[in-house]
Amino acid sequence: MRSKVILRVLICVIVFVLLFICLQRLLMPKYTREAEEGRLTAEYYGSDKNHDVLFIGDCEVYENISPVTLWREYGISSYVRGSPQQLIWHSYYMLEDALRYETPKIVVFNVLSMKYGEPQNEAYNRLALDGMRLSSTKINAIKASMKSEESLMSYIFPILRFHSRWNELNSDDLKYMFCSPPQLSVAGYLMRVDCRPLKTDPPVGHQLMDYSFADICWEYLEKIRTLCEENGAKLVLMKAPTVAPYWYAEWDSQIVEYANKHGLAYYNFLNSVAEIGIDYTADTYDEGQHLNVWGAEKLSSFFGKELASLGAPDRRGEADYEQSWAKLCERYDEVKQYQQDILEQTGTITGFPVPD
Amino acid sequence: MKKTLLILLLAAAVCLMAACNSGENESKPEPASTEVSGNTAEHTPTGYLFESNGVTFGVGSAAADVIDKLGAQTGEPYTSNSCAFNGKDTVYYFGSFEVSANDETGDFVIYSVYLKDDSVSTKEGAYIGMTPEEVKAIYGEPAESSDGGFSYVKEGMKLNFFLKDGAVSAISYYVNN
Amino acid sequence: MGFVSVWFLLFCAAAVLLYYVLPKKWQWPLLLTASCAFYASYDLRYFGFIAVTTVSVYFAACKISQLRAKQNAYLQEHPELGKDEKKAYKAKTKKKTWAWLITCLLLNFGILFALKYINFFIGNINAIISIFIESKIPTFDKLLLPLGISYYTFKTAGYIIDVYFGRYEAERNIFKVALFTSFFPTLLNGPIDRFPLTAPTLFSEHSWDEKRARFALQRILWGYFKKVVIADRLVVAVIAIVSDPEKYPGVMVAFGALLYAAELYCDFTGGIDITIGVANLFGVEVSENFLRPFFSKNIAEYWRRWHITLGTWFKDYTFYPLCTAKPVMKLTKFAKNKFGAGAAKRVPIYVASIVLWFCTGAWHGASWNFILWGMGNCFVILVSQELTPLYKRFHAKHPDIDNKWYYKTMCIVRTNAIMCCLRLFDCYKDVPTTFKAFGSMFTKPSFNMLNGTTLLDLGLTAADYAIAFAGILLIFAVSMIQRRGSVREMIDKKGFAFRLAVFALLFAVIIVFGAYGLGYDSNSFIYSKF
Incomplete structure (x- = not known):
């Protein structure tokens, strides 16, 4: 009798837990039709954790750096760990999370996020953090990122946030309930093959009252530097060659000073546009805000030389690397061709279309 | 029992009469009145206003009502998109000033007007090149002040005066978040 | 932490686990510890007030019982005393016990008055004074309103009054009095329990009872269904209607009153279901506070x-x-003589x-x-x-x-129509607005406002209305069935698989359709501000 009761209790617990899990999996947004970048964080876990260079930052890295180009030209194995408007504390915890799986030799941080000293909105927090595997790093990331109206529990049990999606469910929610949607990025890089040229001079930023970065940003930059040091990784700072958001000279000088103080390499690619060969009438898909694949390949080709000089090893010829990068290169070419076909057929590209 | 029924019937009759009158008394939503004087934009702007080409507007005005009336643009507008979402932010260039609009609130509204040189002034007469004292003589003591400039807050917007070398180097109207 | 939070569920789970794992003699002290922790999670500053109430009631009750025991002992020891002497002695004791009672009641109701009513009282005095002179008595800013003050003040007042009237002896253990005062499931929305009803199960030792626990969990689920799926959903529309009476007159006032009736019922009874369910998990019996009130005939x-x-x-x-x-x-005698x-x-x-x-x-x-x-x-x-x-x-x-x-x-x-009309006073911001809204039902019926566009303008979607309506129908059906007996017993008789299916479905409905999370304020149980 007692064992019957225990069995029933066990069955109840299992049924309720399974029900909870299934409902959560059903109602979590799959980011297949909107805000596709929400898949980026989780895609990292499917990669072979054999990266010598890790890029962290916002769309200025994941849309402007092509790891496949770095591999093809320099044998550099890299990954871009980014998310939309990734704030510096997101970047820190993304790095800490990645370091649980691998130890890169170089970590490249894009400094644009130094301008954001406060959580921006819940949506960007979600896009960055929901895909992270549950760990103490994720808990700390949530606590550092949460806006006042958010709750920790809604990140640990995302159904508490997304349950109201029940009347927005579509076939993808059912299709990808227990499996991942098609790989959106290639080693963390999101590709666009189309072009929308910059038609005017690059926009100039308005004068600001105060050019100083928030204390919290300096705190996290220092944490990133220390974390890299503790893990034997070289921290490299970069600023992507994009015309918006505007990167003020006053901001740049602070980064230069910090880099000099700590002996860090800092590459402001805005100063090397001509040298890189970027043409804002051909190498951008949104008037210079992000590079398209042609611009990303140019930048990566240029940057790769620097990374190699900083000690990024050439892994060509090593069997494991050749195997995993062969697949990635194939996927890269596949995505490029797929988008070019769409462009040819329809004349326009929306989002980041990829083949299944 | 008869008395009770009679009372109920009377009460029902009163209710019916009230219902019959409802056609006259019911409130129908009326179109919001719009003040249109001269070339003032349809949206009634609040806070500090800016005038150019006979158009008076402020932050919060619908971009569609204002931009085409401000005269010839001196360059292609620049549109940037928000990451991951469909938000748009456009800067319109009018030589001495720029107007920025975005759709953060759902409608495409102006959130900033940026004055770049002394050929334009605020509606109250402040312009680039003035000293802080001259500006304060017009607007009074600012709500916020720092080394980089000072700001006046009014009805959900800020009027910013940026300083360089002791003089106003730029002026902006901005939504106060 | 409010009822509608994961932390509360985890807190209860941890408390229940410890309750049945620890030695039985530690059970009620654990409940006291948990109640203190629950109270502290709201605001540590509240502790002072509930502590004053607990200590004052404890001491006053003990004193009263002591005086009465002393009186009884004295009278027993002195059988030779005459009737008048006994009467005089009893009167003296009564004077002392009365003093203790009144002091305790004045203290605790005084605290309640000071924190909850002083500004209202001063406001009214100022309104009268302003007819004659300019000056105003200042009101108090930032007054704390300790959690459950109305509930525990009344609960303890009932306790000490009962002790005064000799209905039972005072509890000699201050910590038990503290637990009676602050038992955490009852802090947010009652019930206002009586000591002799609660004490036997509150302080006794309990073994794990699978059926009791199962019924308790089912009741908790039902409470969350009412609170989270229906009440928290409807409150959006209620607030939209009552906060803009100019925009929503006439038939919308009646519609708002109906929505409010459903919302209030689901919020309050949902909270009580959770309260009783959680208490039952510990084997503690707590009074029922509702008995299908909308079926009342007068x-x-x-x-x-x-x-x-x-x-x-x-x-x-x-x-x-x-x-x-x-x-x-x-006065009765005077009226009889006169009228x-x-x-x-x-x-x-x-x-x-x-x-x-x-x-x-x-x-x-x-x-x-x-x-x-x-x-x-x-x-x-x-x-x-x-x-x-x-x-x-x-x-x-x-x-x-x-x-x-x-x-x-x-x-x-x-x-129900009369109660809906009376409840309009609950909804609108002041008396004139309430009367105006009520009057508009007859002077400005605006029947044409009851259309899809207006209803969807209240902050609810068509799906929200459908869910709320289906939920209300379900509650009605359950209430009808309940008239024949316990619904949980009926479900129990259908077997394990049926029972599991019903409550798993209820659980899924709460999780998916609940009006909680970002954009909802789950802590505002209507009655928790008392």
Whole structure:
């Protein structure tokens, strides 16, 4: 009798837990039709954790750096760990999370996020953090990122946030309930093959009252530097060659000073546009805000030389690397061709279309 | 029992009469009145206003009502998109000033007007090149002040005066978040 | 932490686990610890107030019991004392015990008054003064309102009054008194329990009872369903209607009143279900506070079914004592001499009813809205009593009508219509606005406003209305079934698989359709601000 009761209790617990899990999996947004970048964080876990260079930052890295180009030209194995408007504390915890799986030799941080000293909105927090595997790093990331109206529990049990999606469910929610949607990025890089040229001079930023970065940003930059040091990784700072958001000279000088103080390499690619060969009438898909694949390949080709000089090893010829990068290169070419076909057929590209 | 029924019937009759009158008394939503004087934009702007080409507007005005009336643009507008979402932010260039609009609130509204040189002034007469004292003589003591400039807050917007070398180097109207 | 939070569920789970793992003698101390932790999670500053109440009530009750025991011992030791001497001795003891009682009640009700009513009181004084002179008495800013102060003040007042009247001995363990005062499931929305009803199960040792635990969890689920799926969903539309009476007059006032009735019922009874369910998990019995009130056929019955413990508290500690109070008896005698037996019969009832409903209204909130709401209830009940001869004549002519479904339905609809009208005082921001809104139902019916566009303008989608309506139908069906017996027992009899399916579905409905999370404020149980 007692064992019957225990069995029933066990069955109840299992049924309720399974029900909870299934409902959560059903109602979590799959980011297949909107805000596709929400898949980026989780895609990292499917990669072979054999990266010598890790890029962290916002769309200025994941849309402007092509790891496949770095591999093809320099044998550099890299990954871009980014998310939309990734704030510096997101970047820190993304790095800490990645370091649980691998130890890169170089970590490249894009400094644009130094301008954001406060959580921006819940949506960007979600896009960055929901895909992270549950760990103490994720808990700390949530606590550092949460806006006042958010709750920790809604990140640990995302159904508490997304349950109201029940009347927005579509076939993808059912299709990808227990499996991942098609790989959106290639080693963390999101590709666009189309072009929308910059038609005017690059926009100039308005004068600001105060050019100083928030204390919290300096705190996290220092944490990133220390974390890299503790893990034997070289921290490299970069600023992507994009015309918006505007990167003020006053901001740049602070980064230069910090880099000099700590002996860090800092590459402001805005100063090397001509040298890189970027043409804002051909190498951008949104008037210079992000590079398209042609611009990303140019930048990566240029940057790769620097990374190699900083000690990024050439892994060509090593069997494991050749195997995993062969697949990635194939996927890269596949995505490029797929988008070019769409462009040819329809004349326009929306989002980041990829083949299944 | 008869008395009770009679009372109920009377009460029902009163209710019916009230219902019959409802056609006259019911409130129908009326179109919001719009003040249109001269070339003032349809949206009634609040806070500090800016005038150019006979158009008076402020932050919060619908971009569609204002931009085409401000005269010839001196360059292609620049549109940037928000990451991951469909938000748009456009800067319109009018030589001495720029107007920025975005759709953060759902409608495409102006959130900033940026004055770049002394050929334009605020509606109250402040312009680039003035000293802080001259500006304060017009607007009074600012709500916020720092080394980089000072700001006046009014009805959900800020009027910013940026300083360089002791003089106003730029002026902006901005939504106060 | 409110009821609708994962932290509360985890907290309860941890408390239940410890409760049955630890030695049984530590069970009630664990409940006290958990109650303190729960209270502290709101605001540590509240502790001072509940501690003062606990300590004052404990000491006063012990003193009263001590004095009475001393009196009994003395009288037993001195059988030779005459009747007058015994009377005098008893009178002396009574004076002392009365002093302890009054001091304790004044202290605790004084705290309640100071924190909850002082600004209302000062506001009214200022309104009167301003007729004559300019100056105003300043009100107090930032007054704390400790969690559950209305509930625990009344609970402990009932306790000490009972001890004073010798209904039971004072509890000698201060920590048990503390637990009775602060038992955490009852802090947010009652019930206002009586010590002898709660104490036996609150302080006794409990073994794990699978069926009791199962029924408790089922009740908790049902409570969350009502609170989170229906009440928290409807409140959006209610607030939209009542916060803009100019925009939503006439039929929208009636619609808002109906929504509010459903929302209030689901919020309050949902909270009580969670309270009783959580208490039952620990084996603690807590009074029922609702008994299908919307099935009431008259107002008096309604108040025997709605917020039962508040009603019985006021009946036992306000109404009956007032009816038999010396000043009221004097007034009754005066009325009899002046106006006859009819008037004399009415005096105690009228006086006690007016005071009772004034206090009931004030208990609900420090504003004239609530007081007028109370007075409105009083008026309807007294009028109903005055019409008793008319009803008697009617029923004499139609002896079987009470059993006819159409008559019962009419009575239920009438009762609910009256209560909906009275509840308008709850909703609108002040008395003039309430009357204006009520009047607009007749002067500006605006029937055409009851259309899809207007309804969807209230902050709810068509899907929200569908869910709320389906939920209300389900609650109605369950209430109908409940009239025949315990619904949980009926489900239990259907077998394990059926039971599991029903409650798994209920769980899924709460998780998916619940109006919680970003954009919802789950902590605002309507009654938790008391």
